[in-house]
Amino acid sequence: MTYSKKDITKALETITAPGEGKSLVESGAVKNIVTFEKEIIVDVTISNPTLQAKKKIEVEIIKAIHEHVDQKADVKVNVTAVAPPVSPLKPEKPKVPGIQNIIAIASGKGGVGKSTITANMAVSLQKMGFKVGILDADVYGPSIHLMFDVATARPLSVEIDGRSKMQPVESYGVKILSLGFFTDANQAVIWRGAMASKALNQMIFDAHWGELDFLLIDLPPGTGDIHLSIVQAVPVTGAVIVSTPQNIALADAKKGVAMFQQENINVPVLGIVENMSYFTPAELPENKYYIFGKDGAKNLAEDIETSFLGEVPLVQSIREAGDVGHPVALQENTPLENAFSTITKNTLSQLVKRNKDLPPTEIVRITTMSGCSTN
Ligand SMILES: Nc1ncnc2c1ncn2[C@@H]1O[C@H](COP(=O)(O)OP(=O)(O)O)[C@@H](O)[C@H]1O
Ligand SMILES: [Mg+2]
Helix, strand or coil: CCCCHHHHHHHHCCCECCCCCCECCCCCCEEEEEEECCEEEEEEEECCCCHHHHHHHHHHHHHHHHHHCCCCCEEEEEEEECCCCCCCCCCCCCCCCCEEEEEEEECCCCCCCHHHHHHHHHHHHHHCCCCEEEEECCCCCCCHHHHCCCCCCCCEEEEECCEEEEECEEECCEEEEEHHHHCCCCCCCCCCHHHHHHHHHHHHHCECCCCEEEEEEECCCCCCHHHHHHHHHCCCCEEEEEECCCHHHHHHHHHHHHHHHCCCCCCCEEEEEEEEEEECCCCCCCCCECCCCCCHHHHHHHHCCCCEEEEEEECHHHHHHHHHCCCHHHCCCCHHHHHHHHHHHHHHHHHHHHHHHCCCCCCEEECCCCCEEEC
């Protein structure tokens, strides 16, 4: 004789699945039931991988079968622990439709290479197969349109679901919107906080970005009201801080990190990139001159317990590439391409960690003049 699977299933229905409030059968945890003479084999999966949890479910199953089917049945239980499905690069609910991760690139000090790092990281990500956009939010000196050789381009207007939207300009496979598209290069435009914030809002929500894995935001230097406008407008997944090894830049970088970590802003800092780590002349590539000091950003990262994402040397070709609008990361198999892909990979692994460990970032809403709170 052998047992009926129906009876066994009924017995298993009396067990509550761990942490679910449903029966073991209803929750889909029972994967297979095999019967042979006096033997019953039950395969189940649970999400808790501890030995204790496995033992507990095994005991419950044996008990239920003995109680409801046959006291003498020879029950074997195979318990497999499976992690609940998480897709680390996709936080649960992207708040900007279609955009999975928003990374802000910030620096305390200007001129440390924030835009250069942003441009090259975008290219690295694109080469890895991700869909990438850059929002150039540097109100003081937008430069992403120059670095991607699209200075004279203008975003077109497209009709999406009956609404007119701004179409980002595409270069080297990267979608770009820059304040530089809307200002005259020869005119000093003074963006006031509210105006800048409105323009940025439009570039995020009234633009047709389509599906993006990453939107990189090139922030203006400093820790001012533009930064607040951005964290008010969009849920920033994480921030990358750029600094040179120079003390004055490091002090400002530290302020930048502190701004993101403020309790009422609370944007996770993914780490620090050191730019201009040492100077290397093209004709003597083995020679390294630590003109701004050595390991400054590495030490700072350690100091404030954030990760060091990598370093970029000061070399003439990076400046030239920026000027002609052809980022160095577009090169194949060069030390500079590798430097940027290392930084990008390190940033990705921090991001994966962040998306696993922390809930999606809330948009920050300013409620009083002196502070802000999350809504
Ligand atoms: N690692 C580097 N080597 C050489 N030149 C660099 C490097 N990083 C940045 N630059 C140059 O320094 C200038 C300032 O860099 P940029 O990225 O515009 O800084 P930021 O956006 O922080 O103001 C640019 O002309 C850029 O090409
Ligand atoms: Mg810049």
